[in-house]
Amino acid sequence: MKNYSKIALSVLFLSAAVFTSCSNDDETPAPVKASIYERLGGTKMVADPDNSGQMIEQGRLSFRKVVNSTIGLIVADIQSNASGNLQAHFAPLLAETGTTQATNIAKLSDNLTDFFSFNTGGTNAVNTYSGLSMAAAHNPATNPRMGTKSSSADYTKFEGYVGAAANANGVASNTELYTDIVAVLESLRTPIVQK
Amino acid sequence: MKINKYIKKALWIAMGITVLFSAILLFHIITAKPAVYETPNLQVSRIDFKEAIDSAQAIQICADLRSIKGLTSDSIIIKRNVVVYFHNNRITNSKKVYAQLMAKRHYDAQPYILPENLASKEVCPMDQNSLGYKVFPEDQSFF
Numbered sequence: 527m528k529n530y531s532k533i534a535l536s537v538l539f540l541s542a543a544v545f546t547s548c549s550n551d552d553e554t555p556a557p558v559k560a561s562i563y564e565r566l567g568g569t570k571m572v573a574d575p576d577n578s579g580q581m582i583e584q585g586r587l588s589f590r591k592v593v594n595s596t597i598g599l600i601v602a603d604i605q606s607n608a609s610g611n612l613q614a615h616f617a618p619l620l621a622e623t624g625t626t627q628a629t630n631i632a633k634l635s636d637n638l639t640d641f642f643s644f645n646t647g648g649t650n651a652v653n654t655y656s657g658l659s660m661a662a663a664h665n666p667a668t669n670p671r672m673g674t675k676s677s678s679a680d681y682t683k684f685e686g687y688v689g690a691a692a693n694a695n696g697v698a699s700n701t702e703l704y705t706d707i708v709a710v711l712e713s714l715r716t717p718i719v720q721k
Numbered sequence: 722m723k724i725n726k727y728i729k730k731a732l733w734i735a736m737g738i739t740v741l742f743s744a745i746l747l748f749h750i751i752t753a754k755p756a757v758y759e760t761p762n763l764q765v766s767r768i769d770f771k772e773a774i775d776s777a778q779a780i781q782i783c784a785d786l787r788s789i790k791g792l793t794s795d796s797i798i799i800k801r802n803v804v805v806y807f808h809n810n811r812i813t814n815s816k817k818v819y820a821q822l823m824a825k826r827h828y829d830a831q832p833y834i835l836p837e838n839l840a841s842k843e844v845c846p847m848d849q850n851s852l853g854y855k856v857f858p859e860d861q862s863f864f
Contacts, residue, residue: 575794576760576809590759591795598798598805601765628761629810636758656756694796 561647562710563589565703569650586643586653588695593638595691597631600684612680612687616673630671637663646710660717675721685711763793763807766815767833768822770802785825789818804830 560568567584574582582590600616643653662668664676676684688711689699697704774782779799786797786806791813798805808818819832 574759576763582759594763594765594793594795594807595798597765598796598807599800601767602798602800602803602805604767628756628758629764631765631807632758632761632763633756635760635763639759 562703562706563643563647566646569648583643583648583650583652585648586639589642589646589648590635590639591695592688592691592697593635593642595694596684596687597635599687599690612683634671642710660714661720664718664720676719677721678715678719680721681715681719760793760809762809762811764810764815765805765807766818767806768804768819768830769833770804771829773802774799774804781826782822782828785822786818788825789813789821791818803833 563585566588570584571581572584572587574580574587597616600612603612604616637655637657640653640655641657644655657663658669664672666672666674685708689704689708692704692707693699697707782799782804783797786792786804791808793807793809795807806818808814815832819830822828823830
């Protein structure tokens with residue numbers, strides 16, 4: 527009986543120590559990492575510099591700037607009959623469509639901005655992506671604005687363009703934000719690479 | 722007599738199906754909404770210079786381009802001998818921008834013309850600046 531009391535007392539002390547420790551942990555939870563969208567400005571409303579009188583979420587505007595810079599960098603590298611650039615993929619976007627309809631660039635910019643904003647934490651309705659699936663969007667048979675299918679090397683090159691565009695818009699290569707953006711791009715490699 | 726009755730019945734059924742399908746089609750046309758884009762008139766254009774552009778020239782070219790009406794706030798990209806810029810195609814177009822840039826300074830450059838085989842032509846026949854387009858917003862879903 528005496529032995530049982532000692533064991534019971536020991537268990538009580540031990541439990542108290544364990545629960546006290548747990549309790550301390552609960553009081554200081556690990557900080558939750560903000561989403562990429564939040565870190566790019568989040569839902570804070572700012573004036574849209576390209577649509578007079580309209581407001582836009584800062585996170586969405588940041589993504590739009592990076593998307594457009596990426597397109598611009600790719601277009602700058604397009605050279606007739608030169609290999610290694612993404613001419614066949616993106617040149618159709620350069621066609622001027624006049625003022626009678628949304629341009630191909632506008633559609634791509636909007637779709638990519640929606641896609642990246644929504645999938646990195648910008649879940650407000652304004653960012654809802656209603657385009658094709660990644661596999662369908664990168665297949666010329668289902669998306670006429672896609673010049674040709676992409677190889678793994680093409681996609682790596684594209685990631686480089688996005689990285690340079692992010693740098694140009696204030697996201698340095700040595701930051702966690704940059705690494706997280708690259709991780710998102712890497713997660714899309716499988717459905718996009720079809721060659 | 723009996724055959725006539727069957728033919729009549731078949732015709733009524735065919736007519737009913739046609740009317741039903743037409744009504745469904747009409748409903749879809751009327752309720753269809755055109756896709757809405759944030760900057761629908763965004764266009765990217767490029768000017769190729771004869772020589773590589775140095776940093777001093779780059780600043781000058783950027784300043785000259787920024788003073789032309791119709792360019793968007795997106796970055797002007799200058800790489801090697803190439804300048805890429807974005808503009809609103811309701812306000813200006815690549816020919817006008819090129820002409821205005823050349824009027825500001827005599828640059829040895831040419832606008833980039835997309836080879837015909839790479840151009841994607843997908844043009845709506847409706848002029849968005851026309852009175853009809855503005856007066857009948859519901860009709861826009863047809864285009």
